[in-house]
Amino acid sequence: MKCDNIIMLIHLNHNDELSETEKKVLKEHLSSCDSCRELMESFESTDSIIQKLKNAEPELTYPQVLTSDIMQSIKENEKSSYSMIAIFEMLFSNKVKVLAYSIAICLIGLFAYQQLSIMNKLNQMEKKIALKSDETGELKTTPLIINNKVLKEFVSGIENEQIVLDKSSLDRFLESYKDLKTNHDELLELLNDNIENLEKKLSQKDIQKLKLLLKEDDLERNSSTNL
Amino acid sequence: MDKEQLLKIIELSKKKDHKAFEKLVEHYQSYAFSLSFKLVCNDEDAKDIVQESFIRVWQHIHKFNINTKFTTWLYKIVFNLSLDKLKANKRRKYVAVDTEHVTILFDKLVDADTETDIANKDLAMLISSLANELTPKQKAVFILRDLQGAEMDEISEITSMSKGTVKSNLYYARLNIREKLKRIENIKTLQHEVR
Numbered sequence: 001m002k003c004d005n006i007i008m009l010i011h012l013n014h015n016d017e018l019s020e021t022e023k024k025v026l027k028e029h030l031s032s033c034d035s036c037r038e039l040m041e042s043f044e045s046t047d048s049i050i051q052k053l054k055n056a057e058p059e060l061t062y063p064q065v066l067t068s069d070i071m072q073s074i075k076e077n078e079k080s081s082y083s084m085i086a087i088f089e090m091l092f093s094n095k096v097k098v099l100a101y102s103i104a105i106c107l108i109g110l111f112a113y114q115q116l117s118i119m120n121k122l123n124q125m126e127k128k129i130a131l132k133s134d135e136t137g138e139l140k141t142t143p144l145i146i147n148n149k150v151l152k153e154f155v156s157g158i159e160n161e162q163i164v165l166d167k168s169s170l171d172r173f174l175e176s177y178k179d180l181k182t183n184h185d186e187l188l189e190l191l192n193d194n195i196e197n198l199e200k201k202l203s204q205k206d207i208q209k210l211k212l213l214l215k216e217d218d219l220e221r222n223s224s225t226n227l
Numbered sequence: 228m229d230k231e232q233l234l235k236i237i238e239l240s241k242k243k244d245h246k247a248f249e250k251l252v253e254h255y256q257s258y259a260f261s262l263s264f265k266l267v268c269n270d271e272d273a274k275d276i277v278q279e280s281f282i283r284v285w286q287h288i289h290k291f292n293i294n295t296k297f298t299t300w301l302y303k304i305v306f307n308l309s310l311d312k313l314k315a316n317k318r319r320k321y322v323a324v325d326t327e328h329v330t331i332l333f334d335k336l337v338d339a340d341t342e343t344d345i346a347n348k349d350l351a352m353l354i355s356s357l358a359n360e361l362t363p364k365q366k367a368v369f370i371l372r373d374l375q376g377a378e379m380d381e382i383s384e385i386t387s388m389s390k391g392t393v394k395s396n397l398y399y400a401r402l403n404i405r406e407k408l409k410r411i412e413n414i415k416t417l418q419h420e421v422r
Contacts, residue, residue, distance in 0.1 A: 011401045012394060014372075016379050046408040052336050053353060054374050056345045058264040058273070060257050066274060067252050070281045071245065077282065 003036055010040050125194070150177055151190050155198060158206055165209040188213075228254050233297060240288050248288075252281050258298060259305045265370045266309040268351035276312060280304045296381070302371075303385045310363065329356045333411050357404050368393055369400035
């Protein structure tokens with residue numbers, strides 16, 4: 001083997017660093033190569049310096065202080081982790097769990113009750129309107145939808161102050177629904193039936209006006225019937 | 228401390244026995260300090276590393292496998308924390324190497340007996356001057372093998388390097404250090420001749 005390949009083996013010729021085969025190769029090469037043998041011998045002095053450096057252990061000053069610092073840190077870490085665990089345990093204690101579950105069940109129940117009552121009211125309202133729209137008692141959904149649509153637009157018109165609450169404004173508004181066969185009376189009837197719901201949407205002032213308007217209309221109608 | 232005693236202390240420490248763990252710290256802190264000091268070449272940093280290492284040992288002692296050598300496990304923790312410290316202080320020069328002073332220190336070292344008594348500051352300077360051209364891996368392998376006397380398998384375990392990588396790093400480290408020591412020897416010879 002060439003000397004270049006042997007140099008690595010020379011540098012690693014310490015105890016368990018070389019395999020048995022590598023040791024054998026090195027031994028054979030050194031027996032026949034003076035320069036490599038000289039190189040290896042030259043390391044003796046440098047290796048003795050390294051050996052002395054190995055023996056020069058750094059001095060650990062005040063070891064008791066270091067031990068005490070270590071134990072102190074460990075105890076402090078434990079304290080902080082214990083307090084974290086305590087908070088965690090408190091958060092997930094049975095009492096807190098029961099309370100949290102009860103609140104959640106109550107909220108879910110309340111929400112479900114609200115939803116059911118809203119649905120119920122809507123159903124009742126739609127049935128009432130549908131029955132009124134059909135004298136024969138048969139449900140007709142198309143005029144209902146149209147009337148509801150008209151009512152919605154009318155209410156949003158009042159809300160946005162596009163419609164003034166007087167008879168002429170109503171007439172103007174209903175002009176645009178001529179094709180849907182919606183008349184003044186039908187709308188007023190619808191408004192009268194939904195007055196409770198409208199109270200939630202409109203201001204008190206508007207409601208007053210609307211009631212007045214409906215009363216006037218009723219009076220007019222009654223007087224015309226009497227005549 | 229024999230193996231039986233050590234196992235008993237470890238078992239007690241696993242049960243969070245502070246007194247038992249304190250004994251473990253007392254016994255092994257100087258080993259840990261020696262390795263961290265030689266790696267970071269700084270007294271205070273080495274102590275910080277030892278402290279942090281034992282805190283980690285305490286926190287993870289339940290994971291310690293009794294079939295593993297305790298010092299290997301401890302060395303691995305110290306080694307990794309030392310490397311972290313070196314990375315964190317990359318820009319900071321730990322020891323300013325004074326060539327003339329280093330030559331005097333080497334002289335002292337050559338003349339010293341087997342038990343070398345040398346101040347920490349000087350030891351840090353000697354190690355730094357020898358290992359300052361090595362890569363972190365070469366330095367780690369050199370310190371573990373030649374200055375701490377760890378076995379090849381142990382070094383492989385501590386550094387998480389294959390045995391082949393350990394060998395090649397050790398080769399380049401020794402090549403560099405032996406050449407450096409030879410240069411110092413040559414300077415000394417020249418100085419001697421001039422006088």
